[in-house]
Structures are given as C-alpha cells and as structure tokens.
Amino acid sequence: MNVSLRWLASLLGTDLDPIETRDRLLMLGAGVEGMEPLHHDLAGVVIGQVLEVRRHPNADRLSLCEVNAGAEIKHVVCGATNVVAGKKYPFAPVGTTLPGGVTLERRKIRGEVSEGMLCSERELGLGEDGDGILELETAAAPGTRLLDALPLADTRFVLEITPNRPDLLSHEGVARDLGAVLQQPVKLPPIPGAPAGVPRAARAASAGETAGVRVVIEDAVGCPRYTAAVIRGVKVRPSPAWLQDRLRAIGARPINNVVDATNYLLFENGQPLHAFDLAKLRGPAIVVRRAGRGETIVTLDGQSRQLTPETTVIADAERATAIAGVMGGAESEVAVETTDILLECAYFDPARTRLTRRTLGLSTEASYRFERGVDHDATPLRLLRAAELIVAVAGGRVDGVPVDVHPAPIPPTTIFVRDARIAHVLGVEIPRVDVERVLTALGCVVGPKDDRLAVQVPAWRPDLTREIDVIEEIARVVGYDRFPDDLRLFRPGTVPDAPSERLADRLRRVLVGLGLHEAITSSLGPRLDEREPMVLNPLSQEEAYLRADLLPGLVRRVEYNWRQMQRNVRLFEIGHVFHKKECSLPDEEIRVAAVVTGARRPPHWSEPEPPDYDLFDVKALLEAAARVVRPGAALAGEGSELVMRDAAGVVVGRGLEPTADRPAWAARVFGFELSVEMGEAPRLRAAPLPRSPAVERDVALVLPETMAAADVEATLRAGAGRLLERTWPFDEYRGAPLASGARSVAWRLVFREEGRTLREAEVDEALARALKEVEQRHGVRRREA
C-alpha cells in the first residue's frame, strides 16, 4: 500500500522525518518496499507575482511580463492566455531544472529576452492541466520557495503489509502504530467545509429505512452490518485541490468529487465505501442477499459476471446491483448527471469475500480489505464521516436519518494475559506499566482482573484473539532490539541425524573426489512415462510432472553444456524421485545419478590425448557409489547395461549409455543411477597385515566371447582353494593367433598362507587344480605360449 508521509503527519499532528519514519515502520513490522520523494525537484521554483503584462511586439500569442521574483524584477516572455497582472504564479528562474529534466536558460524569444518561466500544473508535474499557467491563491510573499508556500513536498512509502494486519491498510492504522512508539495520539483532521448536524445512523435489527429507502439484510452471515445514508442534490465535478493532492500523493488518479471522497476515506481509515446513483435503484430499496442461481450482473469494469448462491450481493427491489465487498454494478454507477446518491458503509464477512473474489477472479482495493477484516465497530462513524466529506466536496445534504442495520452486534474480544506468561515467552520481565502503556496506545482497554490483565481489543485488530497475540504486540512495540541475545545452556535433543543425510554427505565426497561436479536440477519436467505424478496446476506442460528418475535431467544438463561448447562434462545429483501411487502421497525415494562424457582425465603436455570415458569408468563410479549406499549389492552385465541388484535380487541401480542429442564433436555420454538405501553401512574392521611372503602366478585362458570372465574367475578361485589370497584379470587380448570369436584373458593369482612360506610345488599343485576345474567346467584351456 502507498502511504504519504505528509498524510501520516497530519493524523499525528506532528512533523515526521522520512528516514526516521521509514526505520520506525520497519521495526514495527511494516515492510517498506519503496521510499519515493515527491516534488522535491521543485526546489528552484518560487512564487512570482506578475506586475505588468504587455503585448509582445513581434508575436500575437506571446506577452511580456514583469515578474516580481522577490530579490529582483524579472523580464519574462509568456505564452499563456490566462496571465493577469497582480496575480501570483509559480516562477522558474533561469538555471532551474524542471521535473521533465529541462534546465531553463536565458534566451531571446522573437527578439525579447526571457529570464525565466511562469509554469503550468503539468510543467511542474503537479497534474494534467497544461493549458494555462497555474494561478496560486497564496499569501506567501513573492520569492518564497513554492515548496515552502504550498504543501507539496512529500515522501511516498510503498508498504508491504502482512495479511494479519488489515488495520495497516490505511493511513490511520499506520499512524496509530507509529503513535504507539512516538507516544502521540492519532486524530482525524477536520474536513474543510463539513456540514454541521448530520445525524448518527439509527440502528435497526435486520431491516430499516432511511430517507424513504428500505434497507434489508437477508444474508447476515455474508453481511453482518450495513449502514447507509441518502445524500440529495450533489453536483458531480472535479474535487478540490487538497483532495486531489492527497490522492496523487499516494499514486491514485482523481476522478470526480464523489469517487475521490470514497477513495480518500478508503486510504484514510481503511473502510471501503460505495455510492449508488439513487435514481437507478428500483424500489428504492437495498436488499443484501445471496445471489440467485444463474443471476448475472455487469460490474463497473463493464464485464458481465455470472453469480452463484455462494456470493453475497447488494440488490435493489428487483436485481443485483453490486457484488458485496468486491465491486459495484455499472447500472447504478455514479455519473456526471447524478444528483442523489445512496452511500454504503458496510462490514462484509472476510471468508465470504475471499470466496467471492476467488470464484470471480476479481480482486479490488475493497475485497483486499474485507478479506482481511475491516473494523465492524466503527461502521456508523465512518458512514458519518463519509457523508460529511461528500457534502463538503460535492454539495447537497443528508436526507433523513442514516440507517445502521446490524442484526447481531459482535461483542468485543477480551483477552486475559498473565504477567508470568509474558516473561515465559519473551524471556524478559516487562513492567506492568509498560505493558499497559503499549496496549493502551494500540487502542486496547486494559484493567487488572485477579492476577491477570484483562485486555479488551479494538475491532480494527481482528488478529488479536489470544494471549500470545497480545504478548507479540508487547514485544513489537517495546522493540525487538531491546531484547538481549546472550546464548544460554541447552539440553541435547532426542532426534538423531537422518541416516540419508549422512549417506548423501559421504556419497557427495566420494563422487567429488572422483572428479564429478554436483548438480541440482529441477524436479519438475515433461512427461516421460507412466510413473510420474502430475501437477494439477503446472506453470507449463514442460514442468507438469514430477521426475521419476534423475538421469534424464542430468542428460539435459550435458546437452546444455554441449551448447556452451564444453566437451568434458562430469555431473552427479543426489535428489528425490517420485512415483505415482493411487490414493496416497507419491512414493518418494532418494537417488544418486551421474553422467560422464569426454576425456577420462585432463589432457597434459607430457602425454598424448587421454582416451574418452566408457562404460567401465561408469562401472567404477557405480561401484564406488554402491559401496557407500548399497553395501552387499551385486553388479552384473545384462546386454549392454550394467545392472545392480541387492541381496534379494531387486534391481537397485543401472549403468548405461543414455540417449542424448549429441553434436558431432562431442564424446559419447555414459551414466548410472542408484537408489540410496537408508541403512547404516557395516562396521569396517581392519584385517591384520600379512607377514609371510606371497607367491604369484599368471595364467592366460582362451575364452569364447560369450563366456563371462567373472564366471571363469569364480571357478578358478574355487579350484585353487584356500591358498589363493586374491586374483584379478590384468589383460585381455584378441587377434592372431587366436581364432575369431575367442579372446585371451590373463589372471594374476596371488597365493599366501599366514605363518609360513609356501613351497613352489604346493602353489603349482593348487594352480593345476584350478586349471583342471576350469577346463572341466567351462572347456577353457591355457593359451599356448
């Protein structure tokens, strides 16, 4: 909401410094999103009194003026037709920079020197009128700065008000909060030219009457209170300058005196008002009721809207003529020819207003405030002030006694606050006198009740319903900066670290150590298959589904890097994936995935170009990740993929070459994905180091291409028996003299027995056993030397 500093100052009856006020508002909880000086660019403009007007000798439309600018008489060429000797106008002497950015120079116009300019409203940025120069009604002496003579200089704050504080959606509310700190009460300024003796509204239970208009509440839930006044004989025309200035200061556009008056009060005290053209109300009557099924209305914005019984409307004797708390109807809109109006000041139910606003997709200044809750106590007083203001600026008179239809008055809220509880929450004892001072300044009525404080809350604070709400008010107004911030001892908590967090941390370190960059990608994407849960209200179809796997997102990131001409990309991600599940939350699982493409190690000047990554690199990455999060899982090749299964045989991970949109210069991309198991890793026990020497043997076996080396190795191990400490393939060879379809795989076997040195013969014997097993089982022989 936009707030004018000058307006606040007038409510507090004191001057306010812009910076100090901004900081006070911030520390009271109002977010100050912007602070804009208004009209400070008019500092060079002074009051000029025209002493003499002559015709320009060389131009029919120009005149020559002698202008008293205080210190001296200036010679000015003026193009305005409304310049009159003796009157005062804003005068910009040579050297002044006007709001448009133009700096005035001394120059000749058709042969006559001009030492400055008499200015129009538009040239000063004060309004739209650029037809003539601005005539000033001021007693200020010529030469006085315009900003000192007129109440123009101001500061506009843009406030962000939290949804719990509807009272701050008005200058009165903001001033009240400031006043609580400044110890300065808020007083509404008198309305210039207000009529005397306008009667206060007379209460009626559910139906009443004012000046011959029947006012009925049929829907007391949607509208607990409705007050109305009839004003006859208004003249719709532009508002007086003071009213227009106020509205412009907060960035609102003046329209006409009736509309401006209701807008002014909206921003003064937060009460939305509505004026109907009485001549257009059938009956004449006001009926506040639920809309009928299929009922329609054309609203002020010219749109035809379909209504439902969930919506409260203001109807005349026949049909809906306004949507309660949201927007008026076009039909009964106040227009230039309007003479009699019915002025509405009501309290509409917050929840109902919100529902209507959402159903219609129509948010207005009025609905914004009713949704959050306006003051239901002040309704008749605000009607009175509105009636006075309209008569003051638009003429006419209040006809009869205004009516206040109020079926069930809402009793004030009283909250009991314990001194001990204040200290219990805030950690500091606040003296009772301070508590009372703060609450009173906020408009509460306080008094002791037993050992507690009874706090009666004003109706403009619907957010205060509980003891804790009052405690917050005390802390807020006392000032958060007044509380100490010393650390105290604490008891340790009962919640252990989440195992998945520990695993993710270790996993991250392992994969970073292997040269991969961690990525965080969006978990929203397009539909890829049946498993993905759908978002009902996505931003686009490209982000309409929750991912079921991590790899596709990482491959998109590789493609992105290719577009940046990066050939070497190594990424991993640890994140949640989602699988659709009927009638419950989606199945959610933590996964790790990685992609690698390009050179296997950084190129170095001492070596030829390193080879590119292949599936065996991914196998290493997958195994390294699995050792952290899936101890005991087994990896096997199936087709062209690596498949990892847990002890129960369930697939928990895969390594593969995913499809990617690959430019010609890029290398192939390989990746893996593995589900992160929450279990704790088995405890690591260090084996004793061997003290006996080892005996090594190498054997090369000729295997058909279709035979898995791992199967042969298992047989070798079994055949060699307990003396074999470990074995691994260290070479693979294809080509002559081997037949095509065959390959040679060479294993190194390390034999050892703890406590003694093996004899060559025992080792040869074990090896022979192993080779015999392999031949019997797989038909595989040693390669001929």
Add this chain to the structure above:
Amino acid sequence: MSSASADPVAALAALRAEAEARIRSAVGREALQQLKTEYLGRKAGRVTAVLKTLPSLDPEARRVVGQAANDAKAAIERLLEEADAARVALEGGTAGRDLTMPARYAWRGAIHPVTLVIDEICAIFAELGFSRYVGPEAETERNNFTALNFPPEHPALDMHDTFYLGEGKLLRTHTSPLQIRVMETYQPPIRVTMPGMCYRRDAFDASHAPVFSQVEALAVDEGITFVDLKASLSYFARRFFGRETRVRFRPSFFPFTEPSADMEVECRICHGSGCPACKNTGWMEILGSGMVDPNVFVNVGIDPEKYTGWAFGMGPHRMALLRYGIPDIRMLYDADVRLHDQFVDAV
C-alpha cells in the same frame, strides 16, 4: 599386393615412422621395454624379421635393404635410449626439467554452491546441538498448512502459491511441514535443522525458481524464550557472515510462529550505506523466524503451557547468490561446468 611387401625399403621407412611416434607417446619403463621387444626383439622383432630375410635376397637388394634395416634399427635404438633418459629424468629427479610447466592433475569435482551453504548452516547449528532431519517433498495439505495454523480460506495462503497434486496433496511450499513430522515423531527436547527442496508456483526468473531449497530449524524445550531465538540466530549470523556483522530483528508474520521476526544483517554489498540490493535500507533480510505458535503445539499433541520453542526458515539458494556473487538464480540449476569448475577448492 600391398606396396609394403613390394618395396621393403618403403616398408622399413613406415615401420620406423610408426616406431618413432609410438616411442614418443609411450609412458613408463614397461611400455618402452615392450616397444623394444616389438621392433627389435631377437625372436619376433619386426625390424629383426626384415634382417632375417636378407640371406634370401639377391646381393644388390641385400645391400640396399640391409642398409635400410640397419639404419632403422639404429634410429629406433637411439630413440629408445633418449626416451628412457627422459623417463629417468622425469621419474628420478628434476635435473634438466622445466618445473614451470603445468602439473599433472586428475579431474577435480565440486560440491554445489547451495549444498555448501546448507552444510555450513547445519554445521553452525550443530555447534548449538542441532541434528539434521529430512522428509518428503510431496506433502499433505494438513502438514503443509492446517497443522501449521494456516486458517482455511485465509489470505495468508496467498503468500504460498502452491502446486497441487490433488486429493489434499501438494508439493510442500516450505520445509515447515517437517516441524509437524519431527514433533509428531520425537519428544522434546528437540533441536533439529531440516534442509530440503520446496516448491512455489513462481515462474523462473533471475531471482525466483519454482523449485528451491530451504533450511528450517526447530528448538523445543521447557523454558525456551524469545531471547534464545535472538541469541541462537545472532550467533549463527556472526559465524556465517563474520564476527563483526550487525544483526537486527523486525516483527513479521507467519501463521505458525508468534511472536514472529525477520532477521536482517547489514547489507553484504554496501555494508550499511544503502544500495539497490538492499533497497537503500542498508539491511538484507536473511530469514524468517519466531516462537512456535501454541496452536501448532496443540496440533501435534505437545502441551504449550509446558513447552515453548522457536523456529526459523531460510533460503540457501538466495544465500548462495549473495555469498558467491552469482547474479542469476537460474545459474544454480544450469550445471554449467564453467561455473562449477570455480568451486573445486570450496570442498
């Protein structure tokens, strides 16, 4: 018929060129040894094989081919010796090497800037006895809103533009539903930090992402007060931003805390003098916090008369932008290796 067998001299020249290339790129003693065997081995060396054919050639051819073969053998021997000397120099010492040449690295990986921030936040709170707790990103409306004291049909809901999954399910708009989960699972005293991804219906732009991280913290015990909240968060700010960092607390509003406070630190860019980044206030909002609302305690079955607590939530994505001077939040989702390469030392 290939030209190689047609012209043994040309074949020798090709062999010599091939050997030279392979020797220059060979690394290590074993590789050089293997090459020596392959070309010059007495039994099966490829140059040796040519020499073995000499007796079967006529005298003129024997002279020409013999000369070429011996030249090739000598050249390969010389190259092998040079390469071996270079290897010895490289492996055995620094004599004769230019140490200003670049070092030999393995690839280096980097932890994501957002993870760095999350880990640092959690580590600082670990000093104050906080453990780490996590939970699902798809949540119930009850955990995300109702149990956190958001009244149904209340404007406070407008602060969270929500992705819905249907049937009362949604993507959590903040990590605060973890408060509900942890309090329904464990008894006080509770001290936890709760990192995780959250979702709001904001289009991607320089400062907004529909998917983003938060870190939540919750402390619940007997006798916890607003002073503890201020103390813990001030301690955090000084540890995270530096000992001299000025901190201030401003009233705020969250349905699930009361009193609520935004913590601000002196602007990291202008250090308090005012700049566009801090809207000329000299302060930057870092996190939202407050004392746990009694209604939240009631909703999870904890007695609000006995226990009090405080909580905060902050955005590591935003903090990462601030801390590392990254101008656009989208860069944190691109996985551009040129960005992440800059973080290899930040482990």
